[in-house]
Amino acid sequence: MIRIGIVGCGRILAAHLEGYKILREAGVDNFKITALCARKAEDAQSYIKRGDGPPQRLPVSKIPGDPLAVGDQYLSDFQPETEVEIYTDYRDLIASEKVDVINDFTIHSLHHQVATYAFGQGKHVLSQKPLAVSMEGARRMCEEAEAAGVTFGVFENLRFVESVRHQHWAFSKSGPAGSLQMAVMGNIGTWWAPNLIVAETPWRHALENGGGMALDLGPHFFDMIRYIGGSEVVSVSAKTQIVEPTRYLMRNGERVDPISCDADDTFYAHFELESGAAGSMFGSWGGHGTNTVLGEGPVFYGTNGRVTGDKITIDGGGIQSLKALYEANAPTEMKSRHFPLGLTNDFALSQLDWLRAIEKGAQPECSGDEGLRDLACAYAVVESDQAGRKVTVEEVENGTLRAYQTPIDQKYDLLP
Template identity: 25%
Template sequence: MTIIKVGVIGCGSIAGHRHLPEYAANQNVEIVAVCDIVEERAKEKAEKYDAKFYTKYEDLLANEEIDAVSVCTPNYLHAPVSIAALNAGKHVLCEKPMATSDAETKAMIEAAEKNGKKLMIAHNQRFVPSHEKAREFIESGKLGKVYSFRTAFGHGGPEGWSVDGADSWFFKKEKAFIGAMGDLGVHKTDLLRYILNEEIVEVAAFVDTLAKENSTVDDNAVCILKTESGIVGTLAASWSYVSKEDNSTVIYGENGILRLEEDPDYSLVIQHKNGEVEKFDLGKIQSNEDGGQNTSHVIDQFIHSLVDDTDVPINGYEGMKSLNVILAALESSETGKITKVK
């Protein structure tokens, strides 16, 4: 059996709820090292998973037994840490958003290609069963021409999720770069690209800080997106949905409507043009509210690619294209103009 020796850089909530437990549950993985600038946090995770701990990621990357790393740091460190890891000969699974600029994404891709290592971006929404089935339904032609869509991702904010609560780096522009759009919106740009199987080419957006005091990043955004074939729809990302998380998507087509993660009992509802309704219970979508109980499938997909030496399902180019939609939205909001996506 092939064993992939893994290190996790950053021991905050996403590492604690997703990466570390999902690595531990994978029979092809041995967690050998963890790193965090907060020593007690690194120590606690090291003891829990019987691993070495570091407080400097450079020291972890110098550990030659490590095959791959997860980069679970604040957003501004995604690119430099990932590039350093790739240059150190490690495969990399990087949390989203991939980076803070188009130039950084290209540098990450270049480092992966130069070193012959795999780079995967942790966009988990592609692996949600209702999303996979919706893509298949559209690809089959049964929905006919797609006219429009609306998608939303909102919750009460990272203070209820981050290990640092209201003092989290999520609210600091110098570390986060972007707020709800980077935390939630980029999930949805990646999802729309995946489900519709085409690129988003133009964006008009309002991106603002409305709900969070002492925050220097956005917490609410509404965007109008246009795809290459002319499909037009909306995307909302918010940290101000105070009562219940919304992670729903609706696709409007020639022959019916697909409702994803909208009904509390059925993860996919297909409303056909002729009045028939199909309901599918495909399991709950991964959520901050589930306390990490539902797997993200990201770790298993990453490790599968390493064990079998196959392409990762969400490579650097995919991460770059999804981030570029967000960057275009920020530009649109700043200029008050419709912006073309790079």
């Protein structure tokens, strides 16, 4: 039995608990959550038992499919007989005899601190993306995990989304779209626009806390590109902006509690893959009026056709359902690997991947090393803007280029 301790009880916890509940309903019974840690004990208490304890904070999003739109999830819904301990210091939880493994769902700047302490106790970790507040923090996490001989995963759920799994197949050797040649993705004004505080968490707009859109959503986007394209990103050329330097909370239809922002809320990036494929992405938490989204989500062009959302168009043919083609033609082994136990919930799939890796003494599909590469790509965006040139992902990953990160590393004592 794998005893899980969860550090961080913010609003995202509801989506994680939903994932664990789905695993239990699918017959996965090799885990139980035995401890929660939050700065305020009442935040942890609110997730333990339905009908008991303080109320949970309400979801901050109403966008379908957004994990921050999930709420009303309780441990008692799927493990009513399990006693759950509450802690207000993550070190006490990790050092306790109540847990074997750690889920870290804290803010970016705590990831390396929680991981270092857990690895020092010989405990496996699943850390929320992005992997760390800086590349130095991420590198240290990966090195410490390897030295401790533990399973280390990063919670990068986008590659586990059903449609992304289908797109991965479409551009694989057995898929109909051929090899990836070009990709374009863009989204302006969908989230927290034009000037709201993202997820009601002001730290997301502070540079020294690893805030900004490029570092918040960039790891998602680049992980998807790397996964679907089957190739590493080698270079990035980018510009960033702070379109809305002042942001607010919304209360009763009024904007209140303004904050000043010094981390980007908008970015534009061109990237190149080792395979020769290339593409562009842009995103913004700003945007007045209404939102703008390219295609039905990201648009991918291969040597045989085009894919966006569930639509695939092969040369010389009409639009078809990618899901239908996948179900009819994808190799059985791939489908079993993509959707074990018939699961399609991305949170449940990511959690199962990590739990199975622990049992095997291996690393999960989304390992710490994968998270390191995703973070390097995202940091290449802001480092490129600061340097005023195209940068290689390698020089960001190995620490040669780190000007943007210097104040962050200074604050968290991460300078080498």
